[in-house]
Amino acid sequence: MTDRWEVLLPKEIDPSGPESIADFADCTGMDEYDSYDDALADIARYDAVIVRVAPLTAEVIERAEKLKVIAKHGAGLDNVDMDAAAQRDIVVCNTPGANAQSVAEHAIASLFGLRRNLHTADRHVRSGEWERAAFTGRELSNDTLGLYGFGNIAQKTAALATGMGMRVVAYDPRKPDEYFPESVQRAERFEGLFQRSDAVSIHVPLTDHTHHSISTAELSALGEHGVIVNTARGAVIDEAALVDALEAGTVGGAALDTFESEPPGEDHPLYGRDDVLLTPHVGGVTRQALARMSRQAAANVRTVYEGGIPDSTRNTAALSEADE
DSSP states (O other), X not given: OOOOEEEEEOSSOOTHHHHHXXXXXXXXXXXXXSSHHHHHHTGGGOSEEEESSSOBOHHHHHHOTTOOEEEESSSOOTTXXXXXXXXXXXXXXXXXXXXXHHHHHHHHHHHHHHHTXXXXXXXXXXXXXXXXXXXXXXXXXXXXXXXXXXXXXXXXXXXXXXXXXXXXXXXXXXXXXXXSOTTEEXXXXXXXXXXXXXXXXXXXXXXXXXXXXBOHHHHHHHOTTOEEXXXXXXXXXXXXXXXXXXXXXXXXXXXESOOSSSXXXXXXXXXXXXXXXXXXXXXXXXXXXXXXXXXXXXXXXXXXXXXXXXXXXSOHHHHHHHHO
16 A cells, blocks of 8 residues: 555535545645645645546646546536546546436426526515516426436436426437437437427536537527526537527527536626526535535545546546556
């Protein structure tokens, strides 16, 4: 067994994870530094980093001379330079499924909120008004929910939706036919997902292929009564196209938990729209999910410390090539 490790933690993390590796790891939180830049200036001392949303660029990774593992506290790895990590033979792993139930519940809650005008009705009552007819909603039962992607979160979302009496259709060309249960129809074409759905919920990672994959044509196919829910990554939707579609009335509304730039800024054109429900990237932020992600990320660090490769390693092929 090697010497004790130094592990850098995010500013906020459930203590159960760091406590579980205290037998071999000395953990330091980002909040113990005066600034992000100060933490980066000290990055060379760390054997492992547990990261949430902080960017781990090629420059940062190059300076992390001792780094052996980047353990993502969550699933998305768009804030990690995977190529730079591969060049340094650094294991990059995540915690798939740890926040799936939380994000699925948030997606359905957002759909409920949008369809029943909960965000605008709340403001209306707080202002001292009581115009009930202005907030006529739409039931979810018997509507069709389209799922863009059918991984862990989408499967949880499908189960919740079918339990409420919704029809579910999903598009995911990476999954074989047997992956789809009888309660979920498969959309063979991407455009067909939007044509068949009353609402579409996004559950794909941000890649070159998915970037702005939902734009004018897809929103038009969804239609004037259709709505879109995004709890994945903001840049999957072309936000400019979404604004145009909402202004033109070619799509009915949107519930967004993620944005192309976070935070979106003070003058974002979606802020003034009542047909949009906005939340600050909190889909996976529940006490239960945060505890699971903390423990799983710490467990991944332990696996690498003990000489193994975590099952959730995302750059296994690159590591294998580096060893050849």
